[in-house]
Amino acid sequence: xxxxxxxxxxxxxxxxxxxxxxxxxxxxxxxxxxxxxxxxxxxxxxxxxxxxxxxxxxxxxxxxxxxxxxxxxxxxxxxxxxxxxxxxxxxxxxxxxxxxxxxxxxxxxxx
Amino acid sequence: xxxxxxxxxxxxxxxxxxxxxxxxxxxxxxxxxxxxxxxxxxxxxxxxxxxxxxxxxxxxxxxxxxxxxxxxxxxxxxxxxxxxxxxxxxxxxxxxxxxxxxxxxxxxxxxxxxxx
Numbered sequence: 562x563x564x565x566x567x568x569x570x571x572x573x574x575x576x577x578x579x580x581x582x583x584x585x586x587x588x589x590x591x592x593x594x595x596x597x598x599x600x601x602x603x604x605x606x607x608x609x610x611x612x613x614x615x616x617x618x619x620x621x622x623x624x625x626x627x628x629x630x631x632x633x634x635x636x637x638x639x640x641x642x643x644x645x646x647x648x649x650x651x652x653x654x655x656x657x658x659x660x661x662x663x664x665x666x667x668x669x670x671x672x
Numbered sequence: 673x674x675x676x677x678x679x680x681x682x683x684x685x686x687x688x689x690x691x692x693x694x695x696x697x698x699x700x701x702x703x704x705x706x707x708x709x710x711x712x713x714x715x716x717x718x719x720x721x722x723x724x725x726x727x728x729x730x731x732x733x734x735x736x737x738x739x740x741x742x743x744x745x746x747x748x749x750x751x752x753x754x755x756x757x758x759x760x761x762x763x764x765x766x767x768x769x770x771x772x773x774x775x776x777x778x779x780x781x782x783x784x785x786x787x788x
Contacts, residue, residue: 595776595777597779602763602782602784603781603782604676604678604765604767604779604780604781604782605716605765605767605779606779607776607777607778610776648715648716659706659718659721660706660718660767660777661718662708662715662716662717662718663715664715665715
C-alpha cells in the first residue's frame with residue numbers, strides 16, 4: 562500500500578506556475594502515480610497519470626524522478642478556478658487496483 | 673474521459689430509514705467499482721470494493737450489514753445505507769475503472785446524504 566505525503570496547503574497568485582510535490586517512498590514497482598483535483602461537493606477529477614520521467618497533457622505536467630519515491634505536479638499559469646484540493650495517489654492493491662487517498666493539498670489561488 | 677454517474681446527488685432521510693445510492697458507468701464496462709465516504713474538510717475514505725457478480729469486499733471498520741453493496745451488472749453498483757443515523761450523514765462517492773491494470777479511476781459527482 563503506497564502511502565503518500567503532501568503539503569496540507571499552498572498559496573499562489575493568478576498567472577503563477579504551481580508545483581505540488583508528493584512523496585511516496587514505498588511505491589510498488591508496478592504502481593502508477595495519479596493526480597486528482599477535487600472541488601467542494603464534487604467527485605475527484607482525473608488530472609494526470611505517469612510511471613516515470615515526465616508526462617504532459619493539456620492541463621498539467623507530472624515529473625517523476627528515477628527512484629520514483631516522489632512526484633511533482635506542475636500547473637502552469639494558475640487561475641482562480643484552480644483553487645481546489647489536489648490528491649496524489651500511488652496505489653494498487655492486488656487485482657483490484659484500489660485507490661487510497663491521502664490528505665491532499667489545498668491550493669488557494671489569489672487574485 | 674469516461675463518465676460515471678451517481679443518483680441521487682443529494683438526499684435527506686429520516687433516522688432509521690434506508691437509502692439507496694446508484695452508481696453507473698455510462699460508456700464503459702466496470703467489473704470493479706469503489707465506494708468512498710468523505711466528511712467535511714477531510715479526505716476520501718475507501719469503504720468497499722464492489723465486484724460484479726460477487727460479494728463486495730469491505731475495508732476494516734466498515735460494517736457490511738449497514739452498508740449493503742450490490743453490483744448486479746457491469747455498469748451498475750448500488751450502495752444502501754440501512755437504518756441510517758445522523759452520524760451516517762456524509763458525502764458518498766463512487767468510482768469505476770475500465771478493465772485492465774493501471775488505468776485511471778473515474779469518479780461520480782457524489783451523493784450528499786443528510787439523516788435527520
